[in-house]
Amino acid sequence: MGEIVLVRHGQASFGTEDYDRLSDLGFEQARQLGRYFREREIRFDRVVSGTLRRHLQTLEGIGALAADEQPELLPGLNEFAFHSVFDAYVEAFPPATPLDRNNVRDFFSTLRKALFVWSEGKLPGLPESWDQFQTRIRDSLNALIGDDNIGRTLVISSGGPISALLREILQLSVRHMMDLNLQTANTSLTRLQFKNGKARLQSFNGLPHLDHPSTAHLVTLT
Numbered sequence: 001m002g003e004i005v006l007v008r009h010g011q012a013s014f015g016t017e018d019y020d021r022l023s024d025l026g027f028e029q030a031r032q033l034g035r036y037f038r039e040r041e042i043r044f045d046r047v048v049s050g051t052l053r054r055h056l057q058t059l060e061g062i063g064a065l066a067a068d069e070q071p072e073l074l075p076g077l078n079e080f081a082f083h084s085v086f087d088a089y090v091e092a093f094p095p096a097t098p099l100d101r102n103n104v105r106d107f108f109s110t111l112r113k114a115l116f117v118w119s120e121g122k123l124p125g126l127p128e129s130w131d132q133f134q135t136r137i138r139d140s141l142n143a144l145i146g147d148d149n150i151g152r153t154l155v156i157s158s159g160g161p162i163s164a165l166l167r168e169i170l171q172l173s174v175r176h177m178m179d180l181n182l183q184t185a186n187t188s189l190t191r192l193q194f195k196n197g198k199a200r201l202q203s204f205n206g207l208p209h210l211d212h213p214s215t216a217h218l219v220t221l222t
Contacts, residue, residue, distance in 0.1 A: 006190040015102040029187040030061025036209035049156040050077035076140035079158035089114030137164040145194035159184040
């Protein structure tokens with residue numbers, strides 16, 4: 001039976017011109033996770049990552065690979081274009097009062113509404129449709145669980161794909177998927193087991209590497 005450890009990337013740079021890079025806090029989250037793996041002698045037979053910069057920087061901070069090794073890149077694990085979904089929704093359904101895009105609460109409250117409309121196919125012109133997103137998630141899941149001979153796989157991805165993978169495994173509603181998406185913490189661990197092309201959830205959104213008063217300030221959702 002194989003095991004997959006899904007890790008959401010460290011805190012990115014929300015509210016800046018370039019979201020797709022880790023903040024200083026995000027790098028520290030990744031380093032703490034790497035320390036946790038080393039202290040418990042948790043090793044990986046396979047390392048897979050999305051291709052976004054925040055994914056690769058998280059992997060670098062964890063230090064799961066030797067200097068001369070490269071991760072297996074799987075673009076299907078990349079986040080959907082949530083800024084485009086947000087913008088398309090605001091354009092189609094202008095808010096009664098101006099939105100502050102840099103306000104975390106305002107942004108994600110609006111994004112949640114936008115995701116439901118996107119899932120219903122009512123936001124045309126986006127770089128990726130909901131159905132296309134779901135298809136690449138299914139393809140990614142199949143790529144991850146296709147070989148029972150692989151013992152433990154580390155996977156670096158984002159909140160959207162992780163929640164979508166769980167939707168496939170648990171047959172969740174879109175609403176439940178959105179709930180999981182918006183509560184997935186940075187560098188959290190979601191563990192799966194798989195055998196014979198079937199996966200099951202073992203645990204979700206764990207933060208054992210930050211479970212101490214000295215690291216409580218490192219728990220974030222962006």
